[in-house]
Amino acid sequence: QIKRSPTAPASQQDLLAALDVIEGVNMRIMNKPEHKADILSHKAHIFAMLGRSEDSMKTFSQAIQTNDQVPGAWALWAQYSDELFQNEVDKASQEKISRWTE
Secondary structure, eight states: OOOOOSSOOOOHHHHHHHHHHHHTSOGGGOOOHHHHHHHHHHHHHHHHHTTOHHHHHHHHHHHHHHOTTOHHHHHHHHHHHHHHHHHHHHHHHHHHHHHHTO
8 A cells, every 4th residue: 555645545536536637737748857757656656546556567667767867756666666565575474374374
């Protein structure tokens, strides 16, 4: 689960509304690649919070390819990747524990 600010968690409806807003942004009118990368990283973050892992990873990759000098994009992607890894470690640990207790 992606960490959110201490405010109330966003509902799926809120996340979908935010995604609609981001998808409505005309990226062609943006002059600076770092702005495009920032918007793409937020879009990827929303995909992650919606559980759309493949879309999230593709969009994070697109953000970094657009401009690899945006620390926020790297930070969000690293956080998401770390959480995916931790979930896999937890799942593997639980499987080993269940084998030992059988």
